[in-house]
Amino acid sequence: MQDHDVQRSGLTRRRVLGQMGIASLALMSSPALAQQTVDLHVQGGPSTRTITTSYPQKGRMILQRSSPPWLETPFETFDKDVFTPNDQHYVSWHWANFPGDVDVDRFRLTVRGRVNQTLALSLKDILQGMPRFDVAAVNQCAGNSRIYAEPRVAGAQWANGSMSNAIWTGVRLRDVLDRAGVKPGAIQVRFGGLDEPVMPGAPKFLKSLTIDHARDGEVMIAFGMNGEQLPLLNGFPLRLVVPGWCGVYWVKMLNDIEVLDQPDTNYWTATGYRVPDTPHNSVKPGETGFKMVPVTRNVPRSFITNIRNGDSVPAATPASARGIAFGGDCGVARVDLSIDGGSSWQPTQLGADRGTYGFRQWQTQFALPARGARTLMVRCTNTRNEAQPDFRIWNPAGYMFNTIETTHVIAT
């Protein structure tokens, strides 16, 4: 599935470049010449997207929507390192109305509601007045891979790149809540950021966690990402990091924390981001009569990153396969490779454990026995012994896809 062949859309660019040589590389900044596209290889709708470099603090990204920005991490990025560079960490906003500048001296993080003492914390309070920690964690949109839903469904048409991994630095949400003093009767904690709806009366983007989850010591108020401050489009100056849970909970430009003693009834918590309460959140298209529940934790996934659909692989010769995996809300126990369409599986070697909630590299050798069309598959089993399913997950909103990935190659 991860066959994103980057092609130049300018019909003569490659030839022209070859003739001009390095001295003319500056001309590449001309938009007409520099425009590249990526083919996501899907049926039933537009398959190509523009590669953009127009967004602040961002490098080459797949342009899924201009405004509010949906910028996807190009898949080849995942072959390079388990940590996604900040300038290629995917971007997703619900509302276009968010600031391009934050006054760091006047910014305050409010903690209010069912607490003994309302707080208005400055960035200095958070960066210099509280214990900090690091955690590696994958930020993955619940709708990652939606473009591959069969049948297709409406929503952000992400390929496999609305996921990114980083080492996050910040303070414990628990410590901030303890400083305010949570009163008895608190049941949820609701998070809001500086983004505002465009239309009057539209629901502000808010998400809530249970009080126990909020106080588990793992949920972070992050100010750092891979050793640097957050890019604005990834939530500068502060964002919530909820290790192991879907990116929708990772509220960006976090400036408001409200402790609730009643269930959160706001649209994004009570109505949006729903999946069927069925095994693997999967149903048949057209099926009705199932209960809907919120998306919550991530589920295990794995990808081959060095071989793409349609690649040729020498037959009867040892070849290398490698890629990334993550366990979801726990670690990776094993990654297995099949070279016969899922009939048999061979273990792979896992790379260093760089954090329970982060990407883990895997690699192995394999040899395709004879010439012809072959199907490679890769399957992650997490430390809870949950493995990726081999049937095609489908639900009406295209969430939580983690079917075993398939790569079609030609043994030659």
Add this chain to the structure above:
Amino acid sequence: MLRDVLPMVAVLGLVLLPHPGQTAPITTLKSPKVDVPTSDTMFPAGPGSDAINNNCLACHSADHVLNQPSLSRMAWQEVVDKMITAYKAPVSPDDAKAIVDYLVRTKGKGAP
């Protein structure tokens, strides 16, 4: 004495750095002051394009829609209804019908 110690401290400092590229701990933040791109692209002209341009582009750019798959009339109706009921897009009933017709014509099942 001090002169003898300093080079040793310098060497020790290098050794203690965990690995190249390790940055100093973040102690202050600086606003990047950026302009976030927008888009002025309109929907392709045709019956209903005024309605979709006038009602939809305030909240999201046209590529949000143009990148969607081909969907049935029922699915497009659900999308437009969700924009009105959940996201409070102030769309008149006449415009809502024109928008659904536009989407079915340009991005319906079996659309060109």
